[in-house]
Amino acid sequence: MTRNLDSLSPATFTAAAVVGLLVLHVVRKFFKARCPLQAIPSVGVPSYPFGFYVGAWNYMKHGRAITEEGYLKYPGRAFKVALANRWLVLLNGRTLIEDIRTAPAEYLSGSAAVNSVLHLEHTMGHEQFHDPYQIPVIKAPMTRNIGVCFPDIRNEVVAAFEDLVPAKTDEWISVPAMQTAFPLLSRVTNRFFIGLPCRDPDYIKITTEFTLNVTRDAIWLHTIPSILRPIAARLFGHLEPATRGAMKVLGPILEHRLEMDDKYGPEWPNGDRPNDMISWLLDEARGHPKRRTVRQLTRQVLNVNFGALHTTTQAIIFDLSRGGWTKAAMGKMVKLDSFFKESSRIMPLVVAGVVRQVLKDFTFSDGSTVPAGTLVGIPVLAEHHDEANYPGGCEFDPFRFSRMREQAGQGTKHQMVSLSADFLSFGIGRHACPGRFFAADVQKLLLAHVIFTYDLKFKDGLRPVDEWMALMSSPNKTAEIMFRRRT
Ligand code: HEM
Structure with missing residues (x-):
């Protein structure tokens, strides 16, 4: 015998809905409590249970837009995005980039990160x-x-x-x-x-x-x-x-x-x-x-x-x-160098890069503590396009860097x-x-x-x-x- 929703009494329907919501709430709390990164805001990930997987799918298709959204929403802070099988914590702004640069090797490892992304042993x-x-x-x-x-x-x-x-x-x-x-x-x-x-x-x-x-x-x-x-x-x-x-x-x-x-x-x-x-x-x-x-x-x-x-x-x-570019404009190597740097600034091959694996729990300057095993990286493209780093940051300006090099003391x-x-x-x-x-x-x-x-x-x-x-x-x-x- 089959029954459709219309045949349920309003009281039964309400009771079922309340129980359903309670179950969802408990499941969500359970997963949140188990996620050691819960203090770090996520971007592009729905908050319902198993939303992580929807977030991972979203990121696969709209990684660039989601990273930019996080970059604008959380200036100077860490935020996280969902990759297919794990979180990636993105570190936003100069201070956190400096943390990555200076962190001791026993805390943040580039080779461990590459290994966990590329399975080096097998590939x-x-x-x-x-x-x-x-x-x-x-x-x-x-x-x-x-x-x-x-x-x-x-x-x-x-x-x-x-x-x-x-x-x-x-x-x-x-x-x-x-x-x-x-x-x-x-x-x-x-x-x-x-x-x-x-x-x-x-x-x-x-x-x-x-x-x-x-x-x-x-x-x-x-x-x-x-x-x-x-x-x-x-x-x-x-x-x-x-x-x-x-x-x-x-x-x-x-x-x-x-x-x-x-x-x-x-x-x-x-x-x-x-x-x-x-x-x-x-x-x-x-x-x-x-x-x-x-x-x-x-x-x-x-x-x-x-x-x-x-x-x-x-x-x-x-x-x-x-x-x-023209033959004349490329005449000087300084201009050619500037052209390539600008091309790479506009399109750095990755939305987010400089990925490191946390080997021991690490606390960044914004107070975010990231446990061992986490992958962290930098939203490279958003940093490169940020007006604060480069005026007209989204525009391709081939001789931007050669002009900068003309200023006193800025030659190299x-x-x-x-x-x-700001160039990653x-x-x-x-x-x-x-x-x-x-x-x-x-x-x-x-x-x-x-x-x-x-x-x-x-x-x-x-x-x-x-x-x-x-x-x-x-x-x-x-x-x-x-x-x-x-x-
Ligand atoms: C336009 C060309 C290239 C780009 C954009 C590029 C970019 C990069 C980036 C972003 C990294 C990771 C840096 C980090 O995590 O801080 C890297 C690492 C590396 N690159 Fe390149 N690369 C280029 C060409 C090359 C070439 C020509 C070679 C070799 C002849 C090379 C060998 C390596 C190696 C061995 C590493 C790993 C270094 C380490 O883990 O210590 N790359 N590259």
């Missing part, structure tokens, strides 16, 4: 989390050698454009932005890392796919119970196939380099030792037998590619699609690679991007080459709309850019 390998010795290599020998290796890098820029953008003077050709920029950046970056084998088509495919698959694998691994993750990652993940594939190309090279290194150390006869990422990694691996295997070295080369490719590829597409402070609380595209503090000097030089080199070699325009005349998902922004994946060779 990039055990050593990426436990022994990331490529970081000091990027910081010191790699950055030191950009100048010496510059002619080779430039040579690869020219060769890669010839192959991937074969435009003629008398006709326009259309080029898919993402699908072209990835292999192009792989070649240019890996010319610096491993020399001419960077042109191997299998290697280009492996490095570009690896870069994307780390994030894709991390997303589905979040849905797998932790006990099953190792086996699921083995069966369906991309780390092992990528390692095996890269070893096919790099294996013989690495074997030779290890053999020579064992025999001669860093001083090869006739000074013949290549000056590249493999040599710098080998130097850092001296005295550490576990680091000195073909497999480990291959993994490190892949991991450096992960850091370098995705970010620089997206950045250069944003730069190329920004417009407003506003360079693209300088870190500060490369992060801040001890985990700030160590590859930023290389990234800045490559972007300048690429754009200068494009300006001097081609005329360009959008296929449909308009800048395609950027894409957003949760915290991440991306250039439009269907964007096509038209090139014609200059006469």
